[in-house]
Amino acid sequence: MATRVKRRRVAGPEGCGHGLDRDPDPVAGFLRWCGRVGLELSPKVAVSRQGTVAGYGMVARESVQAGELLFAVPRAALLSQHTCSIGGLLERERGALQSQSGWVPLLLALLHELQAPASPWSPYFALWPELGRLEHPMFWPEGERRRLLQGTGVPEAVEKDLANIRSEYHSVVLPFMEAHPDLFSPRVRSLELYQQLVALVMAYSFQEPLEEEDDEKEPNPPLMVPAADILNHVADHNANLEYSPNCLRMVATQPIPKGHEIFNTYGQMANWQLIHMYGFAEPYPDNTDDTADIQMVTVREAALQGAKDEAERLQLCERWDYLCKLEMVGEEGAFVIGREEVLTEEELTTTLKVLCMSAEEFRELKEQDGWGDKREEDSLTITNIPRLKESWRQLLRNSVLLTLQAYATDLKAEQDLLGNKDIYSKLSWREQQALQVRYGQKMILHQLLELTG
Numbered sequence: 001m002a003t004r005v006k007r008r009r010v011a012g013p014e015g016c017g018h019g020l021d022r023d024p025d026p027v028a029g030f031l032r033w034c035g036r037v038g039l040e041l042s043p044k045v046a047v048s049r050q051g052t053v054a055g056y057g058m059v060a061r062e063s064v065q066a067g068e069l070l071f072a073v074p075r076a077a078l079l080s081q082h083t084c085s086i087g088g089l090l091e092r093e094r095g096a097l098q099s100q101s102g103w104v105p106l107l108l109a110l111l112h113e114l115q116a117p118a119s120p121w122s123p124y125f126a127l128w129p130e131l132g133r134l135e136h137p138m139f140w141p142e143g144e145r146r147r148l149l150q151g152t153g154v155p156e157a158v159e160k161d162l163a164n165i166r167s168e169y170h171s172v173v174l175p176f177m178e179a180h181p182d183l184f185s186p187r188v189r190s191l192e193l194y195q196q197l198v199a200l201v202m203a204y205s206f207q208e209p210l211e212e213e214d215d216e217k218e219p220n221p222p223l224m225v226p227a228a229d230i231l232n233h234v235a236d237h238n239a240n241l242e243y244s245p246n247c248l249r250m251v252a253t254q255p256i257p258k259g260h261e262i263f264n265t266y267g268q269m270a271n272w273q274l275i276h277m278y279g280f281a282e283p284y285p286d287n288t289d290d291t292a293d294i295q296m297v298t299v300r301e302a303a304l305q306g307a308k309d310e311a312e313r314l315q316l317c318e319r320w321d322y323l324c325k326l327e328m329v330g331e332e333g334a335f336v337i338g339r340e341e342v343l344t345e346e347e348l349t350t351t352l353k354v355l356c357m358s359a360e361e362f363r364e365l366k367e368q369d370g371w372g373d374k375r376e377e378d379s380l381t382i383t384n385i386p387r388l389k390e391s392w393r394q395l396l397r398n399s400v401l402l403t404l405q406a407y408a409t410d411l412k413a414e415q416d417l418l419g420n421k422d423i424y425s426k427l428s429w430r431e432q433q434a435l436q437v438r439y440g441q442k443m444i445l446h447q448l449l450e451l452t453g
Contacts, residue, residue: 026126033123037077064256073248080223081105124226131196135279148434151407204229231264271437281436292444293334302398342380356391385451397452414439
């Protein structure tokens with residue numbers, strides 16, 4: 001992962017001895033550090049502010065061919081709970097550092113290294129963004145977050161994050177730091193700083209994928225990968241990180257012309273996920289991975305609104321309970337719609353089928369306790385939606401209409417803003433990013449309205 005947040009020199013907790021201010025050129029200091037730790041950058045690439053979408057990025061000095069190595073990071077240069085100077089203690093105390101996120105050991109490693117006068121990673125920290133100026137929505141005033149992102153799912157995700165961060169800090173992190181006052185100065189015992197570092201790990205860290213045979217295991221803990229986190233993200237990326245036993249390698253996935261920026265991918269991320277985790281969105285229509293959510297309970301509400309009488313409402317509630325037992329729906333789940341496919345096709349197909357079937361069909365379904373073969377005409381590919389049964393289309397349409405009501409503005413208002421360059425340019429950064437998130441979602445939902453009409 002990495003971020004497009006404007007990158008400035010890090011301003012850590014006041015008085016912490018990073019030694020960062022001694023280097024007037026953080027890029028030169030970082031490159032010298034790369035030489036010392038064996039981090040090999042190809043002579044064809046440069047770390048730069050020029051020619052990048054935001055802050056620091058990596059640019060091709062010469063044309064690069066697909067498959068060429070851009071840089072290699074030795075595992076010893078990674079910053080993780082194992083490589084930091086308190087790695088042994090973190091390992092011994094592992095049981096006491098368990099948390100819902102699984103990030104506590106890395107966050108404690110960062111808290112320690114940031115205040116260490118001679119941390120080996122100080123030149124790397126110099127390229128971090130200023131912690132107090134991160135643009136994640138968790139740092140926006142609550143009123144602004146709700147006003148700009150209402151209906152997108154982001155405010156609800158942020159509220160969960162903030163509650164979890166507070167709980168984790170007070171129950172796990174602060175007691176650990178207080179138990180080791182020689183390792184953590186009072187200056188880093190701060191919920192505000194902890195929240196900033198959570199956002200930084202959210203935006204900058206990487207998680208090594210599990211081997212296929214290890215799919216049942218817990219995911220690998222996050223780690224910081226110098227150089228790799230300098231790369232910005234686009235859906236149409238031209239580089240990819242590869243993991244090997246001795247090092248991590250960034251490799252070009254397509255030809256990159258001289259002067260062009262090198263982009264990694266953070267995964268198939270919708271714009272709401274990008275703004276939530278990284279503080280930016282891709283402008284429409286660049287994000288081919290964008291999605292819109294229809295809350296599962298919204299489909300239930302649409303079905304209940306269409307019920308003719310109380311008996312029909314009770315039948316729908318019974319069917320919903322049946323779908324819950326099948327684990328097709330839940331109170332907090334969502335059906336995820338992409339531009340060209342329904343990503344939760346099985347769940348949405350099953351839900352439409354069960355909620356729209358006759359009483360006789362539902363009785364038979366329960367008696368046979370299972371499904372026959374899926375019929376091709378029930379496929380929820382975007383192109384097939386107009387051919388669905390009328391009752392399915394109507395329920396889907398009503399669910400989309402209810403979903404659109406959750407937004408504070410309509411599609412026409414967004415189109416007017418995006419279509420007027422003068423007005424758009426006067427919007428704040430947050431207003432522009434939130435507009436891209438809302439507009440992308442509404443375009444997908446309006447496409448569904450056309451298909452179900």
